[in-house]
Amino acid sequence: MGTSAPARPPRRRAPSPLRPPRARWGRGARRPRRSPALTLVTGLALLYSLVPLVWLFVNATKSQESLLGTFGLWFGPEFSLFDNVSATLAYGDGVFVRWLLNTVLYVVLGAGGATLLAVLGGYALARFDFPGRRAVFAAVLGAAAVPGTALAVPTFLMFSRLGLTDTPWAVIVPSLISPFGLYLMWVFAAQAVPAELLEAARIDGSGELRTFLTVALPLLAPGTATVLLFTMVATWNNYFLPLIMIRDPDWFPLTVGLNSWNAQAATAGGEPVFHLVITGSFLTIVPLIAAFLLLQRYWRSGLTAGSLKG
Known part of the structure; x- marks a missing residue:
């Protein structure tokens, strides 16, 4: 009788490079510890962040009478959000729309230009060596530590000498x-x-501009999105600088314009438009939320950049 062939061991399927293997918790592996204190602190931070947004949305659905006579964190007897939105857009011959367009203009030119300059300057400072590089680094750190409100008055005096106050350029x-x-x-x-990737592109005959556009710029996309978010939020919410620079209501951003409505409503004999102020404030934060939702995947990828090595 012939001997039977030995049984072959079962083949193990190699893990796909596109799908990471699932983590298995063995007897020796420790599960992540749950921290009740950290969960409590995170919940309080989430509550602190969401309560103002909930209050703003709830009160934007109320009429002027319901706004002053009902509980602030619950809805009124009637849902007046769409009526408030149309009244806000039509009040003062549609000046809210003008303020919105002004704010978009300031964000596109101001925040967009700041992001472009930051990308160009950051890339040059990181990948080119030149005399005085450390002095530039110290100057950038010092400028980042100075609050913007401290520079508002000197900036106003300089722009008034140049004749640029009460203009969008201010x-x-x-x-x-x-x-x-x-x-x-x-x-x-x-x-x-x-640096090796840039040297390889230069060896292949690529110029500096082409190397930056085709090699460096795609790698800088997460950082660019992060800087764009920060500068856009800062420009959109900028209040003190436009307040001292602009006197013409036609060039007000949303922050200064809504404050003028609030001051008018709080003045004795002024028209009570507090419901329009709240509805306008609610409409103001909607573009910021939309921008964050659109750019968050680039931002999240930027937070993990450098944690993986090829």
Whole structure:
């Protein structure tokens, strides 16, 4: 009788490079510990962040009478959100729409220009060596530590000498400078753009501009999205600088315009439009939420950049 062939051991399927293997908790592996204190602190932070938004939305659905006569964190007897929105857009011959367009203009030119300058400057400071580089680094750190309100009055005096006050340039030009954005892009470019990759592109005959556009810029996308979010929020919510720079209501941003409505409603004999102020404030934060939701995947990928090595 012939001997039977030995049984072959079962083949193990190699893990797919596109699908990471599932983590299995063995007897020796420890599960992540749950911290009740950390959960409590996170819940309180979430509650602190969401309560103002809930209050704003709930009160934006109330009429002027219900706003002053009902509980602030619950809805009124009637849902007046759409009536309030149309009244806000039509009040004062549609000046709210003009303020919204002004704010978009300041964000596109100011925040967009600040992001562009931060990307160019951060890449150059991270990947090019030149005399005085450390002095530039110290100047950027010092500028990032100075609050913007401390520079508002000197900026106003300088722009008044130039005759640029009460014009959109008085808001756009100061918004182009973002020391924190420049520092952030400097640090990000130093980690995200390998020097060897740039040298390989140069050896292949690529010029500096083409190397930046085709090699470095795609790698800088997460940092660019992060800087864009920061500068956009800062420009959108900018209040003090437009307040001292602009006197013409036709050039007000939303922050200054809504404050003028609130001051008018609080003045004796003024028209009570507190429901329009709250509805306008609610409409103001909607674009910021939409921008965050659209850019969050780039932002989240930027937070983990450098944690994985090829």
